[in-house]
Amino acid sequence: xxxxxxxxxxxxxxxxxxxxxxxxxxxxxxxxxxxxxxxxxxxxxxxxxxxxxxxxxxxxxxxxxxxxxxxxxxxxxxxxxxxxxxxxxxxxxxxxxxxxxxxxxxxxxxxxxxxxxxxxxxxxxxxxxxxxxxxxxxxxxxxxxxxxxxxxxxxxxxxxxxxxxxxxxxxxxxxxxxxxxxxxxxxxxxxxxxxxxxxxxxxxxxxxxxxxxxxxxxxxxxxxxxxxxxxxxxxxxxxxxxxxxxxxxxxxxxxxxxxxxxxxxxxxxxxxxxxxxxxxxxxxxxxxxxxxxxxxxxxxxxxxxxxxxxxxxxxxxxxxxxxxxxxxxxxxxxxxxxxx
Amino acid sequence: xxxxxxxxxxxxxxxxxxxxxxxxxxxxxxxxxxxxxxxxxxxxxxxxxxxxxxxxxxxxxxxxxxxxxxxxxxxxxxxxxxxxxxxxxxxxxxxxxxxxxxxxxxxxxxxxxxxxxxxxxxxxxxxxxxxxxxxxxxxxxxxxxxxxxxxxxxxxxxxxxxxxxxxxxxxxxxxxxxxxxxxxxxxxxxxxxxxxxxxxxxxxxxxxxxxxxxxxxxxxxxxxxxxxxxxxxxxxxxxxxxxxxxxxxxx
Numbered sequence: 001x002x003x004x005x006x007x008x009x010x011x012x013x014x015x016x017x018x019x020x021x022x023x024x025x026x027x028x029x030x031x032x033x034x035x036x037x038x039x040x041x042x043x044x045x046x047x048x049x050x051x052x053x054x055x056x057x058x059x060x061x062x063x064x065x066x067x068x069x070x071x072x073x074x075x076x077x078x079x080x081x082x083x084x085x086x087x088x089x090x091x092x093x094x095x096x097x098x099x100x101x102x103x104x105x106x107x108x109x110x111x112x113x114x115x116x117x118x119x120x121x122x123x124x125x126x127x128x129x130x131x132x133x134x135x136x137x138x139x140x141x142x143x144x145x146x147x148x149x150x151x152x153x154x155x156x157x158x159x160x161x162x163x164x165x166x167x168x169x170x171x172x173x174x175x176x177x178x179x180x181x182x183x184x185x186x187x188x189x190x191x192x193x194x195x196x197x198x199x200x201x202x203x204x205x206x207x208x209x210x211x212x213x214x215x216x217x218x219x220x221x222x223x224x225x226x227x228x229x230x231x232x233x234x235x236x237x238x239x240x241x242x243x244x245x246x247x248x249x250x251x252x253x254x255x256x257x258x259x260x261x262x263x264x265x266x267x268x269x270x271x272x273x274x275x276x277x278x279x280x281x282x283x284x285x286x287x288x289x290x291x292x293x294x295x296x297x298x299x300x301x302x303x304x305x306x307x308x309x310x311x312x313x314x315x316x317x318x319x320x321x322x323x324x325x326x327x328x329x330x331x332x333x334x335x336x337x338x339x340x
Numbered sequence: 341x342x343x344x345x346x347x348x349x350x351x352x353x354x355x356x357x358x359x360x361x362x363x364x365x366x367x368x369x370x371x372x373x374x375x376x377x378x379x380x381x382x383x384x385x386x387x388x389x390x391x392x393x394x395x396x397x398x399x400x401x402x403x404x405x406x407x408x409x410x411x412x413x414x415x416x417x418x419x420x421x422x423x424x425x426x427x428x429x430x431x432x433x434x435x436x437x438x439x440x441x442x443x444x445x446x447x448x449x450x451x452x453x454x455x456x457x458x459x460x461x462x463x464x465x466x467x468x469x470x471x472x473x474x475x476x477x478x479x480x481x482x483x484x485x486x487x488x489x490x491x492x493x494x495x496x497x498x499x500x501x502x503x504x505x506x507x508x509x510x511x512x513x514x515x516x517x518x519x520x521x522x523x524x525x526x527x528x529x530x531x532x533x534x535x536x537x538x539x540x541x542x543x544x545x546x547x548x549x550x551x552x553x554x555x556x557x558x559x560x561x562x563x564x565x566x567x568x569x570x571x572x573x574x575x576x577x578x579x580x581x582x583x584x585x586x587x588x589x590x591x
Contacts, residue, residue: 002474003433085427221450225440229427234392236443236496237416283432286449 003282010280011294018298025066025305026059033059058195061202063301065194068202069262070272070300072209072254074292075216077269078276079247082223082285084157090270091255093157094143094248095164096136097264100256101190102167103135104128108185109178125196128189129204129260136256139163140248147244152230156244191317192263194304205261212253213293219246220285227283266319267326268303272296274333299325341367343404344418344499344532345389350398352384357396359384364551364560366500369530371523373543376553377576382536383424385553386502389534390421402500413444420493424504426485428478434488435460435473441495460495467491467521483514490521494529501525503535507542515539519546540572541588 026038033051040046041055076091084093092098107127143160150156175183197205222243225233234240258265276291277283303325307316343365351360359381366372374382387393389400391407400407402418410418420441429437439452439460446452452460464473467487472480477488486506493501506522507515519539523546526533534551537543543550544563551560554574559566566572572583572590581590 003431003436003476005433005474218448221443221446221448224436224450225443227427227429227432228437228440229423231387231392231421231423232426232492235390235416235419235421235423236440237411237413238443239412277431281431283429284436286451 007280007287011290014294014298018294018301021298021301021305022063022067025063025301026055028305029059029308030311061197061199062194062304064202065197065205065262066300066304067297068205068209069194069258069265070268070296070298071293072212072258073265073269074272074296075213075289076251076254078273078288078292079216079219079223079250081273082226083244083247084153086157087274088270091251092264092269094160094251095139095167096252096255097259098164098167098171099135099139100132100259101135101171101264103131103133104189105171105174105186107131108189109174109182125201129201132260133256136252136259139167140252140256144245144248147248148241153244189263192265192319194262194318195315197261201261205257208253208257212250212257215246215250215253216289219243219250220289223285265322267322268296268300271326271329272299275329278333344368344402346401347389348399348401350400351396352381352388353396354394359553360396361398362558364558366532366534368499368532369526370548371526371533371546372549372551373547374534374536374551374553375538375540375543375575377555380553380555382553383504386421386504386534386536390419390502391415392421416444416496416498418498419500419502420496420498422489422493422501422503422506424508426489428485430476430478432477433473434464434469434475434477434480437477437488438464438491438495441492463491463494466494482509483517486510486514486518487521494525500532500534503533505536507537507539515542523547540590544588
C-alpha cells in the first residue's frame with residue numbers, strides 16, 4: 001500500500017462539486033430561481049426585484065453561513081480526533097455545545113423567569129449568540145485552567161465529558177422550571193438553523209472563525225506528531241501543554257462560534273474527517289485540513305439544500321438532516337474499514 | 341572517554357520511590373543494555389533519563405549539565421526516545437513518519453527541506469528500508485516498523501538514543517538484526533545507544549556494557565566483568581533461576 005502525495009485532482013473535483021452544490025442551494029427553496037436569473041443577479045444585471053431580494057437577503061447569507069459552519073465544524077472535529085486519538089471524537093466532545101446550551105438556556109429561560117419578554121428578533125438573536133459564545137468560552141476556560149494539572153489527553157477527555165454532563169444537567173433543571181414558550185425557544189435553538197443571520201452577524205461569525213482556521217493551520221505540525229503518540233511527541237521536544245492549549249483555543253473559535261450563531265449542529269464534525277481520510281488515504285494534516293474544510297463546506301451546503309426541500313411548507317431542522325446524512329456515512333465507514 | 345550521560349544516586353518514581361539508587365554512566369559511541377526482571381522500572385528509568393518523566397531524587401547529567409537545565413527543544417537535540425510500542429498512524433507514509441524526527445529543524449508547517457529529505461532517505465537505507473518511503477507505515481511488519489522507529493530517532497540527530505524494549509515483539513531473526521543495527525549505529529556513528537531488553541544472550545554478545553537492575557541492587561559494567569563478579573545472579577534473587585556462564589542465560 002502506497003501513500004499518494006499530490007492531490008490536485010481530488011481538490012479540484014471537490015471544489016467543483018462545492019460550486020455546483022452552492023448553485024443548487026441558491027436555486028432551490030420556496031421559490032425555484034433558474035440559474036440564469038441567479039447569474040444575472042450576481043452580476044448585478046437582474047431587473048427582478050424579488051429575485052434580488054430573495055437571493056441577497058436570504059439565500060446568499062444562508063449559503064455563506066452553511067459554508068462557514070461546515071468548514072469550521074469539520075476542521076475542528078479533525079483536530080479533536082487527532083488530539084484524543086479517538087475516531088468518535090467530535091467538536092463538542094469537551095462539552096462546548098453543552099456549555100453553549102447552558103448559556104442560551106440561562107438567557108432564554110432566565111429572562112422569562114424574571115417576567116421580561118424579549119421582543120425584537122435582532123436583540124434576541126444577538127443575545128442568544130452572545131450567551132452561547134459565553135457558555136462555550138466558559139467551558140474552554142475551565143478546561144484550560146485544569147489542563148496543566150492533567151497528565152495526559154485521556155484525563156482531559158474525561159474532564160471535558162464530565163463538564164458537559166454537568167452543563168446538560170443544569171439545562172434540564174432550567175427546562176423543568178421554565179415556561180412553555182421559552183422552552184420552545186430553547187428547543188428550536190438546539191435544532192440548528194442557518195437562516196435569519198444578518199450580514200453583521202455573518203461578519204462577526206467570520207471574524208471568529210477565520211482566526212480559528214489560521215490557528216488550525218498553525219497546529220498542523222504538532223497534529224502530525226500527535227498521530228504518533230504523546231510519549232514520542234514529548235521526546236521530540238514538543239511542548240504538549242502549549243499544543244493542547246492551541247488546539248483548544250482553535251476549537252472554541254470554530255465550534256463555539258458556529259454553535260453560537262447556528263445552534264449545536266451534530267454529525268458533520270465527526271463524519272467529515274472520516275470521509276476525508278477515506279477519499280485522500282493520507283494521514284498528513286497538510287492534506288487533511290484543506291480536505292476536511294472543502295468536504296465539510298460541500299456536505300453542509302448539501303445538508304442545508306435538503307433541509308429546504310419541502311419548499312413552501314417550511315424547513316426541516318438542520319440537525320435532523322445532518323443526522324440522516326451523517327449516520328449512514330459513519331455506518332458505511334465502520335462496515336467498510338476494519339479499523340478506523 | 342567522554343561521558344555523555346551520568347546519573348548520581350538517582351531515585352526513580354512519581355509519588356513514591358520505585359527504584360534506587362542508580363549511579364551509572366554512558367560513554368560516547370557505546371551500546372548499553374538495561375536488564376532486570378519485569379516491573380522493576382526499566383521503562384521508568386529510560387523515560388526519566390530522556391526527560392519524559394520526572395524522578396524522585398538524585399541527579400541526571402547530560403553532557404555534564406543537569407537535565408532540568410535543558411529546554412524541551414535543546415534536550416531533543418541531545419536525546420531521542422523510542423517507546424516500546426509506538427502508535428501506528430494509518431495512511432501515514434513511511435517518509436512522513438520518519439521525517440517527523442526533524443521536528444526541530446523543519447518550518448512552521450513541518451515541511452522538510454531538500455537536504456533533510458536526502459537525509460531521511462539515506463537513513464531509511466541505513467536501517468534497511470530502501471524504497472519503502474512511500475509505503476503506508478501502519479502496514480509494515482513488526483520488524484520493519486521497529487526499524488522505522490529507529491530511523492525516526494536517528495533522523496533526530498541526537499547523541500543519545502534510548503529504546504524501550506526494541507526487540508520485545510520480534511522473532512529471533514529480527515531480534516538479532518535490530519540488536520546488530522543498534523550496535524553498528526553506536527560504533528560507527530559514535531552515538532550512545534541505551535536499550536532495555538530481556539534477551540541476555542544478545543545483550544552479552546553485542547553490548548559494550550550492561551546495566552543490571554537487580555532486585556537488591558543496581559550494578560553495571562562490561563559483560564565479562566559482570567559475569568566474573570556473578571552480578572547476573574542478583575537479578576532474580578531468591579529464585580531457583582541460576583545464571584549459566586557458558587550459555588549466557590538463566591537456567
